[in-house]
Every structure is written in C-alpha cells, then in structure tokens.
Amino acid sequence: SNAVFPNPFSNKIQLNLHENSIVKVYNSLGIILDEYKFDKGEQQFNTETLVNGIYILSIQSKSGTEYIKLLKN
Numbered sequence: 001s002n003a004v005f006p007n008p009f010s011n012k013i014q015l016n017l018h019e020n021s022i023v024k025v026y027n028s029l030g031i032i033l034d035e036y037k038f039d040k041g042e043q044q045f046n047t048e049t050l051v052n053g054i055y056i057l058s059i060q061s062k063s064g065t066e067y068i069k070l071l072k073n
Contacts, residue, residue, distance in 0.1 A: 001066055002059050008071040015043045019061040026056040047072065 003016035015023065017040045025034040025047075033055075036045055050072055057068045 002068075004057060004059075004068050004070070007068075008073045009047055010072065011048045012044050012046050013057070013070070015045075015059075017041060017043060017059065017061070019063060021059050021061040024058045024060070025050075026058065028054045028056075030056075 002018055002021070003014075005014050015038065017038055019040050021038050021040070023036045023038055023043075023045075024032055026032055033050070034045070036043075052072050055070045055072060057070055059066045059068070
C-alpha cells in the first residue's frame, strides 16, 4: 500500500506513492476539500489551512482506490 505520514499531521502530509495517483482530501462529512495529481514516489502537500479534525484521503491509481483516515491536531 501507499505510505502516508505523519498521522496525526499538522502542517503537511508526506506521501510515498507506488504509482501515479490522484489524491483527494475529504472532510468528515465527505466533502472534497483538495485534489492533487501526483507522480509516483515521494510527494508532499501543505495542510496548514485545514482545521483540526478527521480527514479521509483517497489515493486513486490504476490499481484501485485506497482510503486512509487521518487526524489533524
């Protein structure tokens, strides 16, 4: 599976992706907040503007979609 860290996170999320992927960030209500297109390998994105709480990350690639629950605190 893909590596996502740290969890809990604060100002950024690091990814280690096995394939080119579309990464979407959802809040706890399932509303999409951000969408990124990343190449495989190590990537990161800024999360300073997200309020503290629970988020769902979806990582969509040709192999399928993985969902990861993350906490910001």
